[in-house]
Amino acid sequence: MNRRFSWFNATSLTLGFAFLYLPMLILVIYSFNASKLVTVWAGFSTKWYGELLGNEAFLSAAWVTLKVAVISSTVATVLGTMAAYVLVRAGRFTGRTLFSGMIYAPIVMPEVITGLAMLLLFISLGLDRGVFTIILAHITFTMCFVSVVVSSRLVTFDRSLEEAALDLGCTPFDAFKSVTLPIIAPAVISGWLLAFTLSLDDLVISQFVAGPSSTTLPMKIFSAVRLGVSPEINALSTILISIVTVGVISASLISKRNIARQRADEQKALQQ
Template structure:
């Protein structure tokens, strides 16, 4: 049984300062989203005024819906491709070009987003593709697929391969063994990967700004264009709604990842 960890006063103070540095600005933003005043720095009492203003703002609503559509589409495509890539890396250890494939798959993890966005823009221009919903979706799929692969591969490594081998000994081909044996065990990890991809897509600004076109601005782009002219209280309300949505998704993804880890440990060889 692990021994309890006793934190010193210095560690507690350092932890408190770190958490305050990270989350105090967010807390202030959330509080001021309920401010009745037109001035973002002057408190005028509690009110839902700016939330009502947001739901009356057609341009913001359109941008929010565009972001949701892009996030759902790109996360779904990235989950399928990332899961297949994770299976290839964890179950096909000896195939030729594995190192090159792994490096290309995980490159977006360390590649600056401005380079990724610029390279995709040049690609779409060379293909004479009209920039809009699908170009942003493809760009976000490129960005998020590697994150899904990391999450799913970490769960596949913990699983016992003998379970799949036993299924194939009983008459299943590799595809059926994966669908009926492996996939149910890694499903929480797949769901966690989808939620992570959805969150990253919903939050992206740099890559979307390179690959979007007229009439297809996402919510982060719209917020950035509004902020350049001055912060309006409505922006606080919008950001609070986004923070709430992402918080819910992170909590659900964490619970799904924990469940996947527990199931992976129970299926791992003793």
């Protein structure tokens, strides 16, 4: 494409990114507002962060959310990677179409439907609703995202490497562990991160499958936010936004460094 950077492009980028970032910026700024009235500035203060840390309900909800996210994203990564392997490598088997349909459907399914369906399943299985059912539901919808991420990497993967390992006497599992896994590892890691974030964020599905005693952070935020804007929620949002920002930026820096190192290695190998 022609790289003619014009004033039009500069303006649309500036306005576009302002639109994307201003609302969050305002949220962050006003989390340091001394006033209870969220739209009137009354001086700098960090008191809402203090109140947040003293709020038992938020802290325990945050703990539940973190626990759910770690467990469900880890199981989802294992299942999703297996599913990706089946999709790309297993060839034909009975029910393959149904299988790939079940992988893609949860991604486009409205959350209200997935939530309702899972809740009805848990009720007919007689499972007590709580942290456990939230984890089961999160594994199910996030494993599909993992398998899409991993299978896009598997498709471009050179199969002869694996075959070479098998020819040299590796068992299929060894070949997977020492050849395939290291190569698809970046995709598996980004799949895990995606599953983790989706689980942290999920409100609707959790709302359906959670029991009365298990509240996740998004559920807590949602019920507080329904009553209107509150400075405590602003403070909480600021903390979450900072965690995500630091995470995403460092992840991209690490991958940039890895790519640079890989290039340097290739250069060195070529020179030898």
